[in-house]
Amino acid sequence: MRHFPAFLDLSGRTVLVLGEGAAIDAKAALLTSAGAVLRRAPRFDPALLDGVALAIGADAPEEDLRALSAEAQRRGIPVNIVDRAELCSFITPAIVDRDPITVAISTGGAAPTLARMIRQRIETVLPPRLGALAALAGRFQARIRRALPDLAARRRFLDAALAGRPADLALAGREAEAEAAFAQALERAEAPRTGSVFLVGAGPGAADLLTLRALRLLGEADVIVHDRLVSAEALDLARRDAERIYVGKARADHCLPQEEINALLVRLAQAGKRVVRLKGGDPFIFGRGGEEAAALAEAGIPCEVVPGVTAALACGADAGIPLTHRDAARMVTFATGHTRDGRLDLDFAALARPAQTLAVYMGLATLPALHQGLVQAGLDPSTPAAIVENGGGAQPRALYGTLASITAEAPGWASRRPALVIVGEVVALRSGVEAIAAHAMA
Numbered sequence: 460m461r462h463f464p465a466f467l468d469l470s471g472r473t474v475l476v477l478g479e480g481a482a483i484d485a486k487a488a489l490l491t492s493a494g495a496v497l498r499r500a501p502r503f504d505p506a507l508l509d510g511v512a513l514a515i516g517a518d519a520p521e522e523d524l525r526a527l528s529a530e531a532q533r534r535g536i537p538v539n540i541v542d543r544a545e546l547c548s549f550i551t552p553a554i555v556d557r558d559p560i561t562v563a564i565s566t567g568g569a570a571p572t573l574a575r576m577i578r579q580r581i582e583t584v585l586p587p588r589l590g591a592l593a594a595l596a597g598r599f600q601a602r603i604r605r606a607l608p609d610l611a612a613r614r615r616f617l618d619a620a621l622a623g624r625p626a627d628l629a630l631a632g633r634e635a636e637a638e639a640a641f642a643q644a645l646e647r648a649e650a651p652r653t654g655s656v657f658l659v660g661a662g663p664g665a666a667d668l669l670t671l672r673a674l675r676l677l678g679e680a681d682v683i684v685h686d687r688l689v690s691a692e693a694l695d696l697a698r699r700d701a702e703r704i705y706v707g708k709a710r711a712d713h714c715l716p717q718e719e720i721n722a723l724l725v726r727l728a729q730a731g732k733r734v735v736r737l738k739g740g741d742p743f744i745f746g747r748g749g750e751e752a753a754a755l756a757e758a759g760i761p762c763e764v765v766p767g768v769t770a771a772l773a774c775g776a777d778a779g780i781p782l783t784h785r786d787a788a789r790m791v792t793f794a795t796g797h798t799r800d801g802r803l804d805l806d807f808a809a810l811a812r813p814a815q816t817l818a819v820y821m822g823l824a825t826l827p828a829l830h831q832g833l834v835q836a837g838l839d840p841s842t843p844a845a846i847v848e849n850g851g852g853a854q855p856r857a858l859y860g861t862l863a864s865i866t867a868e869a870p871g872w873a874s875r876r877p878a879l880v881i882v883g884e885v886v887a888l889r890s891g892v893e894a895i896a897a898h899a900m901a
Contacts, residue, residue: 461567462550467537470494472512477503477527480518482541486551490515503527508536515551517541544568553578557590559597592629595637596621599645606649610700611681611732616648618679654681654728656755657735658742660767661685663851666692668768676765677701680735682727684720686746688739688877690852697735717747721754728760739877741769745795745820769793771818773851774879778859779889780845787884788816796822796829796880803828811836816883823869823878830866833882838862843886848878859886 474495476487487497490513500507503523508514514531516524517540528546531538540546552563553574562581564574586592596617607613620626620641628637657676662668669677677683677697685694687707694703704723706715715723727734742748742764755762771793775782782791794805796819803825810817811833822829823846834840840863847857858865858872862882 462565464552464563464565466561466563467493467513469512471496473498473510475500475507475511475514475527477501477507477514477516477523478519483515483517483519486515486517486541489551489554492556503530505530508534511536514538515541542571555581555585557585557587557593560585560590560593586630588630588632591632591634592621592626592637595625595629595634595641598638599641603645606645609731612648614679614681615733616645619648620644653760654730654732654734655761655763656724656728656751657733657763657765658748658751659735659737659765660741660746660769661689661693661737661739662768663740663770663773664688664690664693664849664853665851666690666696668773668851669693669696670765670767672765673767676735677737679733681732682734683737684724684727684734685737686739687714689737693737717750721751724751724755725758725760728755729758738767739770741767744769744793768851770820770850770877770879771881774818774847774855775850775881777850777855778845778847778857778881780847780881781885781888782816782818782881784885784888787814787888789814791816791818794819794822796820796825798825798828803832805829805832807832807836811838814884816881816885819880819882822880823873826866826869826880829880830862833862838882842882843884844880844882845886845889846873846878846880848874849876850879852877859889 469490470493472495474490474497476483476490476497476499479501487499490497498507498511501519503519503526508531514527514536516527524540524543524546528538528540532548537549538547539549539551544550547568550565550568552565555562555578562585564577564581566574603613603616607616623644625637625641625644628640659673659676661673674696680698680701682702682704683694683697684704684706706720706723708714724734724736736751738746738748740746748764752762752764771782771791783789792810792815794810794817796803798804819829830840841861844862844865845857845859846865846869847855849855858868860868
């Protein structure tokens with residue numbers, strides 16, 4: 460971010476407007492609408508800067524514009540020379556005005572025309588009476604603070620009120636009814652309430668693979684309890700003041716045991732928090748979401764599950780491997796490579812059956828045992844297979860071969876990034892989508 464955005468209160472303050480012409484007249488009109496007192500001049504004189512809060516120049520001789528920029532910056536006065544980024548200490552954005560709501564768009568001076576195009580798109584999306592809704596909330600501000608001293612409770616109330624019936628009435632111009640509905644909603648919000656937990660799938664890593672529901676909940680959460688496999692890009696989409704609690708697990712290294720995670724979710728909800736339990740992939744596919752949902756249900760905590768793109772789907776897509784194909788596999792089996800009591804506890808006879816695809820999560824550490832079990836159950840060691848690292852995330856890569864060859868090559872090839880093992884005839888069909896695979900692995 461090259462420029463720090465800020466909104467200045469210019470009401471009753473003096474602003475120097477230097478130059479003559481359409482560009483400077485447009486700036487003068489905006490400044491007047493913000494309550495500024497204009498000091499206009501066609502040519503520059505240093506005395507014009509005495510007592511001003513801001514200076515803007517355009518449509519004046521070059522030497523005057525440069526002198527204005529230099530002198531204003533010497534005095535520490537913010538200065539803007541229209542369309543001359545090198546002479547500016549601040550830039551003016553494209554503006555969407557829904558008083559008291561103001562939306563400002565900037566391209567850092569690189570492409571003002573693009574900023575105006577973005578502004579036009581935003582204009583079509585924001586309701587014309589959006590400012591009336593903001594004014595309604597402003598009239599209740601002090602009362603809301605008294606009724607709901609807890610910040611999280613205030614946010615929950617406003618999230619509901621500003622998207623519910625009070626908002627509908629305000630946007631329709633029915634201000635008296637909107638005020639009454641807002642007051643009634645606030646009275647209901649004062650009653651003590653239990654929080655809720657949302658078990659949300661963060662997908663395989665890429666932020667744009669989150670579902671729209673997951674994105675909405677991240678913007679509403681008071682607390683986000685997240686795993687190791689949740690990407691920083693996904694967390695950046697959350698509300699900035701939401702509390703973040705890391706409870707990640709790696710193999711044989713649990714930041715918090717599962718029982719303590721369950722208890723944490725219950726405590727947070729009982730404190731009235733709106734909790735997003737953000738889990739890599741899908742909560743109910745090797746994510747222990749079922750255990751957490753059961754613990755919440757036992758404690759009487761409202762819980763909702765929001766599915767996510769699971770690793771097998773993302774890895775298959777990035778590696779160009781169709782998980783099903785009418786000529787090769789009519790079913791897919793998801794399995795975990797985690798051991799139980801030190802052994803790989805899988806039904807190898809079922810996994811070795813033909814005409815299916817086997818997707819093994821967390822399967823690298825136990826790949827030799829997987830190979831041995833499948834071969835002993837009758838699977839040909841020359842069956843096509845692949846290892847896909849970081850599928851659905853940044854810089855995915857894949858190792859293609861057979862079950863035997865990837866087992867032999869994996870120790871020297873694999874990194875510490877998340878990986879999925881895919882076994883089945885579908886791996887050999889990746890040539891049909893080679894362009895996709897090449898693009899994804901580039």
